Structure formats: C-alpha cells, structure tokens
Amino acid sequence: MNRQITKLAVASLILLAALIVATTYSQRWASASLAEKQDNAIQRVAQFRIKRGLIRAADGTVLATNVRRKVGGQTLYFRRYPTGRLFANLVGYSTQARSRAGLEQSENAYLTASNANLGTIFNKTLDKLKGVTITGNDLILSARPRIQRLAMQQLAGKCGAAVVMNPRTGKVYALASQPTYDPNLVENHFNQIKAPGAPCRPAAPLLNRATDGLFTPGSTFKVVTATAALDSHKFTPESTFYDPGYCVEYGKHVSNAASPDGPVESFGHPTLAMGLQHSINSVFCNVGKALGAGTILEYMKRFGFYKDPPLETPANEKVPSGLYHSGRLFFPRNPATQVDPGRLAFGQETLAVTPLQMAMVASTVANGGVAMDPGARPRRRPRRQDHRPRPPERAEARDVQADGQRDHLDDGRGGQRRHRRRCRDPRDLGRGQDGYRGNGHLRDQHDLVHLLRAGREPEGRGRGHAREPDRVRRHHRSADRQAADAGGPQPEVEQIEPWR
Amino acid sequence: MSLRNRELLNLIVVGALTTIGFASVYIARQSVVSTASLSYAAFFLALYVVAHLVARYAVPYADPYLLPMAALLTAIGLTEIYRIHPGDAFRQGIWIIIAVAVFAGTLVALRRDYRRLESYKYIFGLTAIGLLVLPALPGIGTTVNGARLWIHFGSLQFQPGEIAKLCLIVFLAGYLREKREVLAQGRLKDFGPLLVIWGGAMLVLVETNDLGSALLYFGIFLAMVYVATGRLLFTAIGLTLFLAGSYFVYTQVTHVHERVTIWLHPWTDQKVYCALTGHTALRQDCGSYQLVKSLYSVGNGGFGGTGFGKGTFETAQGHPLIPDLNTDFIYSALAQELGLIGISALLLLFMVFALRGMRIALLADDGFSKLAAAGLTFGFALQTFIIVGGILRVLPLTGITLPFVSYGGSSVVANFVLLAGLLLISNRANAPRDA
Numbered sequence: 001m002n003r004q005i006t007k008l009a010v011a012s013l014i015l016l017a018a019l020i021v022a023t024t025y026s027q028r029w030a031s032a033s034l035a036e037k038q039d040n041a042i043q044r045v046a047q048f049r050i051k052r053g054l055i056r057a058a059d060g061t062v063l064a065t066n067v068r069r070k071v072g073g074q075t076l077y078f079r080r081y082p083t084g085r086l087f088a089n090l091v092g093y094s095t096q097a098r099s100r101a102g103l104e105q106s107e108n109a110y111l112t113a114s115n116a117n118l119g120t121i122f123n124k125t126l127d128k129l130k131g132v133t134i135t136g137n138d139l140i141l142s143a144r145p146r147i148q149r150l151a152m153q154q155l156a157g158k159c160g161a162a163v164v165m166n167p168r169t170g171k172v173y174a175l176a177s178q179p180t181y182d183p184n185l186v187e188n189h190f191n192q193i194k195a196p197g198a199p200c201r202p203a204a205p206l207l208n209r210a211t212d213g214l215f216t217p218g219s220t221f222k223v224v225t226a227t228a229a230l231d232s233h234k235f236t237p238e239s240t241f242y243d244p245g246y247c248v249e250y251g252k253h254v255s256n257a258a259s260p261d262g263p264v265e266s267f268g269h270p271t272l273a274m275g276l277q278h279s280i281n282s283v284f285c286n287v288g289k290a291l292g293a294g295t296i297l298e299y300m301k302r303f304g305f306y307k308d309p310p311l312e313t314p315a316n317e318k319v320p321s322g323l324y325h326s327g328r329l330f331f332p333r334n335p336a337t338q339v340d341p342g343r344l345a346f347g348q349e350t351l352a353v354t355p356l357q358m359a360m361v362a363s364t365v366a367n368g369g370v371a372m373d374p375g376a377r378p379r380r381r382p383r384r385q386d387h388r389p390r391p392p393e394r395a396e397a398r399d400v401q402a403d404g405q406r407d408h409l410d411d412g413r414g415g416q417r418r419h420r421r422r423c424r425d426p427r428d429l430g431r432g433q434d435g436y437r438g439n440g441h442l443r444d445q446h447d448l449v450h451l452l453r454a455g456r457e458p459e460g461r462g463r464g465h466a467r468e469p470d471r472v473r474r475h476h477r478s479a480d481r482q483a484a485d486a487g488g489p490q491p492e493v494e495q496i497e498p499w500r
Numbered sequence: 501m502s503l504r505n506r507e508l509l510n511l512i513v514v515g516a517l518t519t520i521g522f523a524s525v526y527i528a529r530q531s532v533v534s535t536a537s538l539s540y541a542a543f544f545l546a547l548y549v550v551a552h553l554v555a556r557y558a559v560p561y562a563d564p565y566l567l568p569m570a571a572l573l574t575a576i577g578l579t580e581i582y583r584i585h586p587g588d589a590f591r592q593g594i595w596i597i598i599a600v601a602v603f604a605g606t607l608v609a610l611r612r613d614y615r616r617l618e619s620y621k622y623i624f625g626l627t628a629i630g631l632l633v634l635p636a637l638p639g640i641g642t643t644v645n646g647a648r649l650w651i652h653f654g655s656l657q658f659q660p661g662e663i664a665k666l667c668l669i670v671f672l673a674g675y676l677r678e679k680r681e682v683l684a685q686g687r688l689k690d691f692g693p694l695l696v697i698w699g700g701a702m703l704v705l706v707e708t709n710d711l712g713s714a715l716l717y718f719g720i721f722l723a724m725v726y727v728a729t730g731r732l733l734f735t736a737i738g739l740t741l742f743l744a745g746s747y748f749v750y751t752q753v754t755h756v757h758e759r760v761t762i763w764l765h766p767w768t769d770q771k772v773y774c775a776l777t778g779h780t781a782l783r784q785d786c787g788s789y790q791l792v793k794s795l796y797s798v799g800n801g802g803f804g805g806t807g808f809g810k811g812t813f814e815t816a817q818g819h820p821l822i823p824d825l826n827t828d829f830i831y832s833a834l835a836q837e838l839g840l841i842g843i844s845a846l847l848l849l850f851m852v853f854a855l856r857g858m859r860i861a862l863l864a865d866d867g868f869s870k871l872a873a874a875g876l877t878f879g880f881a882l883q884t885f886i887i888v889g890g891i892l893r894v895l896p897l898t899g900i901t902l903p904f905v906s907y908g909g910s911s912v913v914a915n916f917v918l919l920a921g922l923l924l925i926s927n928r929a930n931a932p933r934d935a
Contacts, residue, residue: 002862004727005874009858011723012881016851019885020844022892026798027840034799037767039784041821042796042836046812076816096816128807 038099045096048076053111053136055091055103058173061145063087064094064104075133079104081183086148089208090141090175090313090376093183098190101206103139103376106314111136141376142171151176159200161210163359163374170363170372172311175356177213181205211309211318214352219257219279221347223361226276228299229287237273247285249342256281281346288345293335296344297323303364303371306331309356310373321353503564503930504556510568511552515545518575521808525583528809540582543593544575551600558607559927563860566926569853570904570919574912576846577905580834581826583809588826588907595909599916606920614924618868621674628667629700631660649710661713662901662914666921669720669879673871676728680867684729711756712890712898716883718742723878724871762788763896766795793822794832794891805839812836826907828899831888847888850903854881857922863929873925876918 026034035043055064063086066077079094081087092102100108109115113124113136120137127134151162155178164174179195186193195203207213229235245266246253255264257279267280275283288296300306306322306329308315323330323339330350332338343349356374364371501509519541548571555567574596582589610617617624634651635641642650642657650657676683682690722738725731749756758775766788773779774786784792800812811833813821825833835843857877864870880903887906890897901911903918 001727001730001867001870004730005858005861005870008723008727008874008878009855009862012854012858012878013851015881015885016847016854018894019888019892020847022889022894023798023835023843023847024840026795026892027801027803027835027843031799031802034796037792037796039782039792040796040799041815042793042800042812045815045821046800046806048816049812074816 041096044099047094047108047112048078048096049074049133050112051077051133051135052079052094053113053138055111055139055141057087057141057143057145057148059144059146063091063141063143077133078187079183083145084182084184085180086145086152087143088180088183089177089206089210090143091183092314092317093186095187097188098186102208102313102317103141105317106312107139111139113137142166142173143175143376144173148174148176150174152178152180157197157199159198159203159209160215161208161213161355163210163356165359165363165374167363167366167372170374172374172376175208175210175311175376177207177209179203179205208313208317210355211311211313213354214319214321214324215355217321217347217351217353217358219281219347220358220361221351221353222276222279222284222345223365224299224303225284225287225291225296225345226272227303227365228291228296229272231299232291232295234290235272235287237271239272240269241272241275241283241286243267243270243275243280243282245282247282247289247342249285249289249340254281254285254342284345285342288341288343291341291345293332293339293341293344296341297331297335297339303361304357305353309354309360310375311356312376318356319354321351321357323350324352325350503562504552504560507555507564507567508549508552510565511545511548511571514548514568514572514575515541517572518544518579521575521579522582524808525579526809528583528807540578540589540593544571544578544596547597547600551603554604554607555923558604558611559923561930561932562923562927563856563930565856566853566919566922569849569856570916573846573849573853573904576834577830577902577907579808580830580837580905581907583811583837584813584826584833592907592909592912595912598909599913602913603916603920606917607923610920610924611927614921614928615866615868617670618674618677621671621678624667624674625671628664628671631664631667634660649713657909659908659910661710662910663917665713665717665720665879666876666914666917668717669724669872669875672721672724673868673875676724676871677867680728683725684731686731710898711759711896712886712900715886715898716879716900719882720875720879723882724875727874728867728871758787759896759898762791763893766792766893790823790829791891791893791897794829795893797822797829797832798835798892801836801839801843803840805835805837805842808837810837824899827901828887828897828906829891830906831891831902834905846905850881850884854878860922860926860929864925865929869925869928873922876921880915880918 034040037043051068052064052066054062054066056062061083063081063083065080065082067080069076069078078096081091081093088102090102092100092104094100094104094108094111099105104111110120113120113134115137124134147164151164151174155162155176158178160178162174162176163172165172179198181193181195193205195205198205229239230237243256243266245264246255248254256266258264265278265280267274267278267283270278270280270283272283272287274280275287300322304310304321306320308318308320311318320329323332323344335341340349344351360371360374363374519538522538522541548567551567551571555562578589578592578596581592635649637651640651640653642652649659649661651660652658679690718738722735725738726735750760751757762783766784768783770782771780772783772786774781774783776786797811797813800806806812813825813833813836815821822829822832831843834846838846854877857873857880861870861873861877864873883900883903886895886898887900887902889895901908903915904912
C-alpha cells in the first residue's frame with residue numbers, strides 16, 4: 001500500500017504546488033491587467049491611501065491636487081481639480097465611484113508611485129517601511145492654460161475640438177473639447193454632468209473629441225493629397241488642370257464649393273498651387289484620380305492615419321483616423337476598386353479623422369515634412385524635487401533647442417521616437433521641385449500653431465459635393481461615461497456632423 | 501529532545517508569531533500599541549499549551565509538528581478574521597476552544613486503540629448519510645447562499661457535512677481494509693455497499709447544491725480506492741464517469757451551468773441576464789461579482805503584500821467590497837495582505853502538513869490506519885485545493901472552507917478531529933513495540 005500512498009502524496013503536493021503557481025500568476029503576471037480593470041474597486045480605494053502626485057500645466061498652474069479626509073479611521077486623499085472644466089477632457093478624473101479617465105488613468109502608475117522606476121520603488125519602499133503615507137510623482141504637462149482657455153472660448157457653444165501643438169517638438173499646448181464637464185462633479189454629483197445646450201446629440205461631454213471624436217475632414221485633407229501629389233513626382237506645383245466647376249466621377253458631376261456670394265466657382269485653368277490656395281475640389285478630384293486611392297492611403301499612413309495617435313491619453317480615449325465602414329476602421333485590400341479616389345482626395349469618401357490627427361498633418365507640414373509625435377507630457381517630475389515651475393519661455397526655449405538638436409542627430413537614421421517620417425512639404429508649392437528641406441528650415445520662423453475646429457457645416461456650403469457619409473461610430477467607453485453622456489438611457493453611437 | 505518537547509518549542513514559536521500578527525493588525529487599525537492587542541495572542545498560546553499537555557498525556561509518540569502547524573494556521577486565520585471583523589474573531593475564538601476540547605476528548609477517548617472504530621464502519625457510513633440529510637429536513641435545515649448545508653438549534657448553527665466527511669473516511673477505511681483484496685480482483689458485488697453509501701452521500705450533496713463537498717467526497721473516495729486496491733484503472737474509470745457526469749450536469753442543471761460560465765467568463769463587455777436581480781447586468785457586477793472582487797484582492801497583494809491590517813476590503817464609506825470575506829474568501833484577504841511571499845509560505849505550510857500526514861500513513865503498520873491517514877490527509881489537501889483553486893480560477897468556485905483558517909465553527913471542530921485522528925495514528929506508528 002505504501003507505493004500508492006507515496007503516489008498520493010505526490011499528487012497532493014502537485015495540487016498544492018499548482019496553487020502556488022496560480023497565486024504567482026495572479027499576483028505577478030496578471031496583477032497589472034487586473035489593476036487596470038475599470039471595476040477594480042479594491043485598486044481604486046487602495047490608491048486613495050496614496051497621496052497622488054500633482055498635475056501641473058507648463059506654467060505651474062495646478063490642474064489636479066488632493067484633498068485629505070479621514071474616513072473610518074483611515075486617511076484618504078481625494079482628487080480636486082482647481083481649473084474645473086478647462087482641462088477636463090485632457091486631465092480626466094480619478095474617483096472612487098467612477099474609476100479614472102484621461103491622463104489620470106493613463107498616468108496612474110506614475111501618479112501613484114507604482115511605476116517601475118528605480119527611484120520611485122526606492123522611495124515607496126522607504127515610505128512603507130517608515131509607515132508614512134506614500135506620495136506619488138508629480139506630472140508636468142506641456143499644456144498652457146492661456147492657450148487652452150482661448151481654445152475653449154472659441155469652441156464655446158459648439159461641439160468640436162481644438163488642438164494646438166508645437167510642430168518642431170510635438171508638444172501639445174492645448175487640447176480642447178466642447179462640450180465638456182466639471183471633473184469635480186464626477187465623484188458625488190455625476191448626474192449633474194450634462195450639456196443641455198450643446199448643439200449636438202448626444203452631447204457626450206465626457207468624450208474627448210480631440211482624440212476620440214471622428215469627423216469628416218473635408219478640405220483640410222487636401223494637404224495630404226497635395227503631399228502625395230508632389231512627393232510621388234506625378235505633379236508639380238505648376239501642373240495645370242481644367243476646372244469647369246466640377247469633376248466627373250463615375251459619370252456624375254462632383255461640384256466645387258459654392259462661393260459665399262454666388263454660385264459654384266469655376267477657376268478655368270488653375271495650377272495645383274492655385275487649387276490648394278483656393279481649395280478647388282475639381283483639381284483635387286483629378287489629382288486623386290490620377291494618383292489612385294492606394295497612393296493617397298499610403299501617404300495617409302505616413303502621416304499617422306490608421307494608428308492610434310501617439311498621445312499619452314488612455315488607449316480607450318483615442319481612435320485612429322482613416323476610412324470607416326459600418327463604424328469600423330477599414331483599410332481596403334484593393335483600393336483601386338474599393339475606394340473612390342476623387343472624393344477621397346478632397347476629404348470625403350468615408351473618411352473620418354480626429355482633430356488631433358489633422359493637427360499632426362498640419363504640424364508635419366509646418367516642420368518641413370518631419371512628423372513629431374504629439375505629447376502632452378514633456379517631462380515627469382519625481383517627487384521630493386523642487387516643485388517651483390520653470391519660467392515657461394526659458395523652459396520652452398531649452399526644450400526647443402534640445403529637440404532641435406535631437407532632430408539633427410536623427411536625420412537619416414530614423415531611430416528617434418519623435419522622428420518618424422518625412423513627407424514633402426506642400427508649402428513648397430510654387431517653389432519648384434526641391435521639396436525636401438533640412439530640419440533647420442523653420443528654426444527662424446514662428447512656431448506654427450494650428451487650430452482645428454469641428455462643427456456644423458454652414459448652410460449652403462459644400463452643396464453638390466460628394467455624398468456626406470453618415471459618420472457613426474461605436475465609442476469604446478465605460479458604461480459610466482456613456483451614462484453621463486446623455487443623462488439617461490444611453491445610445492452607444494454618436495452622429496458626428498460633417499464639416500468643412 | 502523528546503517529541504513532545506519539540507512540539508512545545510514549536511508552539512512557543514507559533515505563540516510569538518501570533519503575538520506579532522495580532523500586534524500588527526491592532527497597530528494598523530488603532531494606530532496604538534496596547535496590551536489589549538495581545539490578549540488574543542495570550543489566550544491563544546494558553547489554549548494550545550493545554551492541547552499540548554493533553555497530547556503529552558494521550559499521544560506521547562505522535563508527530564510533533566502537526567499540532568504547531570495547525571496552531572499556526574488557526575492563528576493566521578484568527579488574526580485575519582480579527583482584522584476583518586473583530587466580533588467574528590471573538591466567536592471564532594470560542595469555536596477554537598470547543599474544537600480544542602473535542603480534540604482533547606478524542607485523543608483521550610481513543611488513546612488506547614482507535615482501531616476499534618473499524619468495527620463500527622457501517623454505522624459511520626450511515627451516520628455520514630444521516631448527517632448530510634439533516635440540513636434537508638424542514639425545521640432545522642437552513643439555506644445559505646443557495647446551498648442547504650446548515651442546521652440550527654436556536655441561535656447555534658452547524659454544518660454537519662464537515663463531520664460527515666470524517667465519518668465517510670472512517671467507513672471507507674474500514675470497508676476498503678476488509679475488502680481490498682477482492683476489490684482489487686474487480687468483483688462487482690463487493691463494490692455494492694461501497695457504492696450505496698458513497699452514492700447516497702453524493703446524491704444528498706447534489707440535492708443540497710453542495711457541489712464543493714461533492715467534489716471533495718468524490719476525490720477522497722477515488723484516492724482511497726486507489727490506495728486500497730492499487731488499481732489505477734478504477735481511478736481512471738471513476739474520473740471518466742465524473743467528467744461525463746459533470747458534463748451532463750453542466751448541460752442540464754441551470755445553476756451548475758452558471759457556475760461554469762462564471763468560471764470561464766467572469767467578465768463580460770455586454771450586459772447579460774442576471775438571475776440575482778432578474779435584470780441585465782455585466783456579469784462582473786452580478787454572478788461573478790465575488791470571484792472577480794476576490795481576484796482583484798489577490799492581485800492587489802503583489803509581491804510583498806500590503807501588510808497585516810493594511811489591505812483594502814471596504815469602500816471609503818465602509819461598505820464591504822468582498823462578500824463572505826472571512827469564510828469562503830479568506831484566502832484572497834490573506835493574499836492581499838501577505839503578498840506572494842506570505843501566501844506562498846502559507847501554502848507551503850499546507851504542503852508540509854500534507855507531507856507529514858502522508859508520512860504518518862506510510863509509517864502506520866495496519867491497513868485501516870494507513871487508509872484512514874491517507875484519506876484524512878488527502879481530504880485536507882484536496883479541500884485546500886478546491887477552495888483556493890476556485891478563488892484563483894483554477895476550477896469553478898464552490899463554497900467550502902479553507903482548513904483551520906476560515907471562519908466557521910463546524911469546520912474548525914472537524915479539522916481538529918482530523919488532527920486528533922492523525923496524531924492517534926502517528927502515536928501508534930511511532931510507539932515502541934513494548935509500549
């Protein structure tokens with residue numbers, strides 16, 4: 001019988017050893033994914049014992065701070081947002097009842113000193129051993145309150161978004177979305193988060209339209225097409241076209257935009273440069289047909305379409321731009337037969353883009369064809385350092401210099417994160433073929449601040465254009481956010497207005 | 501050093517660990533060091549010294565590590581229960597006193613020759629079924645969380661299944677010792693009484709929705725049949741029948757289907773029907789709520805844990821985050837506070853306990869003792885596996901207790917009887933032949 005007992009002993013040990021393996025899996029390998037679950041109340045409540053790091057704007061303005069409260073003998077730290085709505089969609093919120101959003105979500109590990117940085121681990125362990133409150137790391141954003149405020153004011157009463165970024169460094173100075181919400185209401189007054197006066201339904205104030213809202217790009221997309229036209233050497237800025245006021249697409253007329261004080265405009269024999277200057281649909285329609293949809297799609301990819309924008313906001317709060325079919329991102333296997341190149345060329349077809357993506361396009365052009373990844377977080381500041389903000393101008397000057405040097409070093413190597421891809425600069429139109437320029441080209445010019453607005457297309461504009469697709473998209477948002485978006489039973493789709 | 505002195509030394513170490521544990525929890529809760537925090541520890545140590553004295557008298561040659569290990573497991577459980585709900589710790593303390601009294605009574609009563617129990621094997625078998633049927637009787641049976649496992653006498657509640665498990669092991673040990681040769685030859689008629697008693701127990705368990713215990717009993721049954729006959733074929737047939745039966749039950753019985761679904765898909769992105777409320781909800785907010793929250797608790801422990809008394813089990817408003825934390829889910833509470841290092845040490849303790857139990861089975865010199873020790877030990881290990889495995893999603897979650905650790909009077913009493921049984925067998929195996 002002893003042989004069987006020995007085998008049974010081994011079986012018992014295997015069973016119990018399996019538990020150690022399973023526990024190790026749960027506590028080491030799966031712990032990160034468990035911690036990120038939106039309904040992980042334990043993680044959320046546990047983190048309220050940590051004095052979360054502050055979030056500051058570039059000029060030192062505190063965007064998120066802590067309020068200490070004693071609850072049931074425990075000291076808990078609840079979040080407070082002194083600037084209220086101003087940075088709501090970018091900074092987000094951190095609450096016990098409604099989890100987290102925005103940078104509060106994506107930078108949670110850093111703000112709670114849970115990241116893998118050696119210094120952070122050391123400080124945290126020291127705090128644990130001393131039995132004092134664990135303090136998170138402060139986060140300094142590149143956002144500038146003055147610019148953000150201006151962007152929010154410009155968008156007031158509209159449904160749209162604005163992105164302001166430095167084309168040379170990729171730093172995001174403003175990322176505005178309207179309608180917005182007050183993050184201080186999320187924890188205890190969630191039902192008050194509504195935007196009843198918003199000119200869109202659902203108003204979706206929690207939606208960050210700059211990164212998560214899809215819009216028809218319209219004529220802003222012509223910059224992408226122009227880049228493809230020049231860079232593929234199929235056109236020069238002086239290439240001429242015949243413009244009768246329309247372009248023929250599959251036997252049908254696709255008209256230019258109507259003049260504000262008259263009928264549809266016709267430009268006779270415009271050059272490509274004129275086409276871009278006057279935003280002539282027929283010119284770009286013909287460019288598109290000549291290039292083919294495949295070429296335009298290739299250039300779109302170079303600008304960052306079909307990928308989540310590389311901003312630090314949470315993955316569930318940003319979407320890639322591109323062609324969409326039935327609410328899903330669509331990359332045609334055979335563009336020649338699946339995509340209408342004429343309409344694609346001037347930003348119609350089934351294109352849907354985020355304002356951030358179009359800001360990236362403009363930024364790339366402004367930077368001489370070098371695409372810089374946008375970033376809201378220029379630097380992280382470990383705790384226990386000097387928290388006095390640097391003077392913004394000097395700080396910025398240093399940043400620009402540093403980034404500029406990096407760009408030169410990266411030239412032709414492509415190894416740097418921010419140095420992504422060169423595209424020919426459409427501003428070379430009218431200057432001959434020497435489209436490629438060195439990175440220093442813009443050094444002595446002002447930074448290009450690009451402001452994109454999304455809103456309702458004015459009556460009468462764009463009439464006679466190609467069909468405006470119904471832009472519906474399923475938002476990948478938490479049930480909480482959806483519930484707040486309409487203040488009641490929530491639809492999961494949003495109708496985005498086309499714009500020009 | 502004599503075996504009993506070694507036991508006493510180990511108990512003193514356990515007492516010191518218990519003192520540190522209670523003090524940590526007390527400091528974490530009250531932010532002060534107080535002699536009151538040590539009262540539990542002092543009481544605890546005194547109790548085990550009494551148990552040791554009884555063991556010194558009744559089973560002087562018994563294994564010297566089992567009692568300290570049981571004491572340590574009980575201390576860890578009691579400390580965690582105290583940390584979660586001090587009121588429950590007081591009640592658990594009373595149950596531990598009762599359990600130690602039963603333990604001492606068992607040792608004293610059976611110190612001369614426990615093997616006489618073998619003569620009453622059928623009585624034990626029928627008693628097991630009788631105990632399992634008790635909760636189903638109107639008037640005294642109580643349903644908790646959908647399972648009818650409890651009986652009550654006034655304010656006292658008891659789970660007779662815990663004692664039934666021990667009775668069934670005694671019956672199996674007695675019967676298999678007697679019939680092992682003929683069973684090994686595969687004579688079907690000899691399986692009759694075995695299958696009647698075991699089948700009756702399984703039917704009752706399935707009827708009362710006690711699926712965890714059903715799995716436990718089935719495992720013990722297969723293990724003991726294997727030890728007795730040495731025929732792996734019987735185990736393989738049993739496992740095949742079990743899997744086929746499980747699949748049948750899964751497809752036919754709604755709540756079993758739900759359990760398995762919760763196990764396989766605890767999280768959903770879309771709302772599904774919630775039987776608890778009659779409305780639709782995300783599964784993690786309904787059927788798998790406990791499991792999911794328990795996994796979060798385990799995950800939150802990380803490598804070193806939050807420390808005793810520092811875990812998160814309540815919302816900021818003081819509402820519990822994990823239901824039944826100190827009974828079915830005490831492992832997730834411990835995993836959070838002790839971390840991977842601490843909880844692995846706890847599991848190693850269970851492993852060492854199982855090894856010592858199996859060693860006793862190996863050293864025993866008669867069939868009944870071998871089978872009883874192997875059955876008791878494997879039952880202990882399997883019970884640990886079923887509850888902890890359920891919490892960690894290794895298998896579907898069923899509500900049984902973690903031996904010695906979970907809150908629950910019947911469980912702790914039954915486990916101390918199990919401990920007494922192992923000590924009695926060990927004492928006989930180690931005793932000098934002329935003793």
